[in-house]
Amino acid sequence: MHKLRKRSLLLLAIAAALPVAAMAAPECKHSEPRQLAFNTAGVKAVTFDVRQNTLKLVGVAGSAGSLKGRACASAPELLKQLEISQERSGDTLIVHLRNTQDIKFSLFGTGSRYAYLDLAGSVPAGIPVRVDVGSGDLDATGLAALDARVGSGDVAARRIAGAVSATVGSGDVALSDVGSLNLPSLGSGDLKAQNIRGGAVIGSIGSGDVDLRGIGGAVKVGSIGSGDLDIDGARGGVSIGSVGSGDATVRNTIGNVSVASLSSGDIDVAGVKGNLSVGSRGSGNIDHSGVTGSVTVPRR
Structure with a gap:
């Protein structure tokens, strides 16, 4: 059956990719702290623009939320390009995890360049959340x-x-x-x-x-x-x-x-x-x- 054939091919692919996976662990040669506090009073939804970054969210009681973590980059001059910002659009709060120069994450080659945000935080458990995840990662617990x-x-x-x-x-x-x-x-x-x-x-x-x-x-x-x-x-x-x-x-x-x-x-x-x-x-x-x-x- 198709499923058996696909699973066999998948196992072979995983075995072949193990050395690459070991290389693919996120690097953080240079780092700076980042944090953002936001008040969601009157907000009916929160949107997170994650892009290529990493975000961990937990729903909590109350109307306040925050993000805290680090900016990681292959060179110190790239750190200033990593920003967290927020804006209101009607009754929606939009939180941007942004690389102003859109540096692409690269694992291969001796001159690899990367810049990304690694953040964790909280959002009110009663407010729906929308996330736009490009090539990044989201881990979420306890959301509305x-x-x-x-x-x-x-x-x-x-x-x-x-x-x-x-x-x-x-x-x-x-x-x-x-x-x-x-x-x-x-x-x-x-x-x-x-x-x-x-x-x-x-x-x-x-x-x-x-x-x-x-x-x-x-x-x-x-x-x-x-x-x-x-x-x-x-x-x-x-x-x-x-x-x-x-x-x-x-x-x-x-x-x-x-x-x-x-x-x-x-x-x-x-x-x-x-x-x-x-x-x-x-x-x-x-x-x-x-x-x-x-x-x-x-x-x-």
Whole structure:
């Protein structure tokens, strides 16, 4: 199956990349302290412009928030280009983590140049947060809600009281204990989520992978390209619009499972307390077991 082949290739890639990963640890040859305090009285949302930087956020009681950490650079003259600033736009507070000269982080070569901010701080737990993550990293805990736009960076979030929305390019997102999930699109990146108290809505999966475990509501998916979707433990059924050359695996689900169309990919369904239906089928494979309701699968 496609999934086994992909996992084998992934293991080989990881083994080959180990020396590079060792080199990829963030450097901080020169540093300066950075900090910013902000008052969110009257603010209904906070936006963090993370870019290539690193940010760790924790939700706290009250209306005040702050950031503290360091500016890191390969040369001392680059430190002054790293700034933290804030501005108000209506009832939204916008916090910028900015490199005024847009120095690119480089790991290779003897003359590598880098400049980035490494910050940690707090934000009121009752205010929704939006983050724009380019190639940087975000770690978030205990927020009211989270809207993340992720390029090639990484996002990890846990104990989010409300909804999490994420648009992902080639980056990685890891979620745990969130109110609900909305994933408009995922390119070549990966998203893993567990303990989703509500439902999950996914627009499109390109060549990346989505792994969902422990979903309290229904899962609705628009399309899967060459990527993989793995669902374990949905309590409201699963509906998928189309599966291209990728794989869709659904296990231990309460409710009906439906796929409108399958092209050359694979569908694997097991342990479903409900019906299974597939509208149209190309050259792909369909495996099913432990379906308590009716099974409607077209022949090739």
